[in-house]
Amino acid sequence: MPSYTAPTKDMQFILHEVLKVTQADVPGYEELEPEFTNAILEEAGKISSEVLQPLNAVGDTEGCKLENGVVRTPTGFKEAFDKVKEGGWPGLDMPEEYGGQNMPYVLNTAVGEMFSSANQAFTMYQGLTHGAASAILAHGSDEQKNTYLPNMVSCEWTGTMNLTEPHCGTDLGLMRTKAEPQDDGSYKISGQKIFISAGEHEMADNIIHLVLAKITGAPEGIKGVSLFIVPKFLVNEDGSLGARNGVACGKIEEKMGIHGNSTCVMNYDEATGYLLGEEHKGMRAMFTMMNEARIGVGMQGLSQAEVAFQNALEYAKDRLQGRDVTGVKNPDGPADPLIVHPDIRRSLMDQKSFAEGARAFILWGASMIDRAHRAGDKDADGLVSLLTPVIKGFLTDQGYDMTVKAQQIYGGHGYIEEWGMSQFTRDARIAMIYEGANGVQALDLVGRKLAVDGGKHVMAFFDLVKNYIKENSGQDEAFDKDFLEPLKKASKDLQAAGMYFMAEGIKNPNNALAGSYDFMHMFGHVCLGLVWAQMGKAAMTALADGASDKEFYETKLATGRYYMARQLPATALHLSRIQSGADTVMALEAANF
């Protein structure tokens, strides 16, 4: 059976030696002293390993069951959910006035990675609630906030997001769910929503559904969509629970993975709903929390890659098979451990260098969210908006690939469910799809984000890389060669792709869109190249300062060198594909495929 150990040391390194959070001019960051964050991370790691991880396989095997309208979660989930609530984890970064602890989002993201590595399906109940609460926090009236937030921040009540319908996912303008205005200011919501994670279950007293619907007579398409609060149980004025609302789970989907989470078809039959934000501005309300939600999904890509890597590494150390061609390493045993073989190393280094790079990238992104929200920094907001589709799309694609590599190290045992490696890939697979399929992320990046504010944010990104290289070059020859030169090359590739889009996209937008997926990936590689250079530099600094844990920093440098040598050069391939344009992509008539 798999196990999980939280990478607290690596997180501490990123927070304090790379991001240097306490020196950042962001309200709340001054509290993030190493001892403090360490205590939080250690505690979160403990609950992850001891409470959540042991239920991961249980959730996968048992799944959720719908019986007479009641959804039963897997054995032990409710008890574990109670423990998570007792620890105050769901409200870690929520405002104190609603019972939260008002910690920065960056810390919440680190904790989220741990919970998700330990048990992604379980952690989604809490994650969806966080998303719904964030929407109410951003767009709700004071009355709505007071009515729902305290119980949602504590996860006494959970939340859901209802967007998809059977005939529309990405194109929500096609939506059919209706909202009929009532005399008392409420609405009657009717329609069917599908793929509703945590849509129904018995772990909370109430479930607060956020539902996109069209008010009778609303404008056509996406401009006529509004957002509604639809509680499972109506809430009385004194805060007690009232009547059961007209919303019910019609079916639980049989999925490839995340079996422990109840993915529901939700039927709304004249359910009472309350407008959240302005009418016909439902998409805007959804979008305000999109960055956080998508970074959260990118984090899931990392989380499954991390836990799969940990287990693959253990297996590679334990399993005796074949001999090191350069000389026997385990003369007393019948064979050498798998880890002596260069191709096993290659796979492990792929996984390790991805996980550590992805972690730094996500925590950097989360720190920009904090900077935007807590310090009102519009540039940080613009930059993280640009990078969000990269974090989501690149890290979930790569994260999935890494779980496949980890599974491969187990050979035949990787295919057998009891070894647990299959679950990591099956669970990781969903992150490439939900919260906007990765092709849609690429479209968002190239079709929208690049041009925001006249391209200001992408230029800022290039400047950031350029300045980083400039400021850090010429100090150490090996660092220049191993880190800065590859980064410079990759960044040039990315700029060349951007130039191509500008020059050729004007002639035909398909020239840009046909390269969007490659662009998202090359952007991701440049971001990981940048954070690896930053981590390499931080490691060199620590070594120069005579750090006691020499091995940790030398390993960090070696892992970074691997990424720069073996992964970052992928940008050239992506560029060549992009520069081949749309002609070969669009050559066929649909009928001739």
Add this chain to the structure above:
Amino acid sequence: MPSYTAPTKDMQFILHEVLKVTQADVPGYEELEPEFTNAILEEAGKISSEVLQPLNAVGDTEGCKLENGVVRTPTGFKEAFDKVKEGGWPGLDMPEEYGGQNMPYVLNTAVGEMFSSANQAFTMYQGLTHGAASAILAHGSDEQKNTYLPNMVSCEWTGTMNLTEPHCGTDLGLMRTKAEPQDDGSYKISGQKIFISAGEHEMADNIIHLVLAKITGAPEGIKGVSLFIVPKFLVNEDGSLGARNGVACGKIEEKMGIHGNSTCVMNYDEATGYLLGEEHKGMRAMFTMMNEARIGVGMQGLSQAEVAFQNALEYAKDRLQGRDVTGVKNPDGPADPLIVHPDIRRSLMDQKSFAEGARAFILWGASMIDRAHRAGDKDADGLVSLLTPVIKGFLTDQGYDMTVKAQQIYGGHGYIEEWGMSQFTRDARIAMIYEGANGVQALDLVGRKLAVDGGKHVMAFFDLVKNYIKENSGQDEAFDKDFLEPLKKASKDLQAAGMYFMAEGIKNPNNALAGSYDFMHMFGHVCLGLVWAQMGKAAMTALADGASDKEFYETKLATGRYYMARQLPATALHLSRIQSGADTVMALEAANF
């Protein structure tokens, strides 16, 4: 629910316009007239679509059940197996003297692709039998052949291959299963084998297990391994079934996919076994059929990619979502079909260009097997031996990736089991693992095959590509530019990698082994580049000859151009990784990971 239509037209194109089988100087190929092969392929396509495919989801959902020592296959499997037997399909390429039809292996491979696309788990019962029968055919005594082959060729009896034990997969020298010689010349076999596909079931009267074991007192390691025939029921002299042998299924594994195939733990308890071939030469006996078996697994990678692509294509044409940015394509509908979007095209073209290229590559490989076996051509044998790990490793890796891409086109529906796309990825996943995990294929290619006969066969491959380019260039400017130049570039990359291995591998073998996986992939790309050039040329010839089906050939050319522009350039990335050497790969101590 998914469907499947056999690509008979594409297969006919490859057989007759690319490989030109009737003109090849291989015994038996003169019979392969277009009308004849078409009749066979149409008939095989019919049984695939109508009998096997409808049971694919049934097999996945029901799986196999072990009850009181009896393994029950999914509903309908036995009836379908009877139909396949009635059609004589299991013996298509087997000798007539044992009831087969003596057709070339190339035709059997085409039929195998269809069956496997329609139902991989089902087709494995027949595939394993074919493998076991081939071993008996190659190494059995006349008595053994007469005793077992007629019933195995007809699939009245099925077969299995027993290699893996709990503590050893790749490294079979660690094997513990014992064979104790008996006075009558037979052996008593005792031990446990795992991951035995089709190990036990009720679809056949008898199951003929081929089992690797060590004879008491045999040399240590791999040189002491022998191969045995161990029938489930002993066979009397008159051919009737005798006593139940000491072999039993101890457990059925819960797997990620291929649920319709019974993957068994097999326990041998003094089971009566008969030596097949010479004692202590068991591995050699296994290896003689390894090329065929591995090409068969490479074919599975293609087969799942093909059927997943077919269904993704239909979905992309049907599903209305969003609008074409260059102008509305479906003005009467609420949205345009997915297929208008460039990024969906990119994914579909990736899949289509892979499947058609892979098919040509495999059928070329199969034709070399025929040439080696039927015409005694040692060069063909050497070349196909070289290419076998490429066919197996590259096509199953890529095939799996393509099923993931196909699944992605379905968005959320791709993750829901009832849509069937998840099964294609879960079934395709095993092909990367069994019959030698793909890392082992890469090791076989770089650590062994490259150097066979002093590198003669890899030089022959380079000559083949060089001569092809030379003979076909200068005739059509566009063809030179779109096909031959990219092929030349990719082939140069491959040669440069080979040179690097020669120069640096001598200093440290890890410099070669650390690049083995990339080498396998770049080799695969060059092979697909070569067959795409050949197909492009054939399509141009047909068009110049005024072929009536213009669209088919123009589509073929457009698909080839896509592969050359978007996929083949991957060789440069693989080369850059290879040339970065082993240092970054091997930098860490195992304890520091």
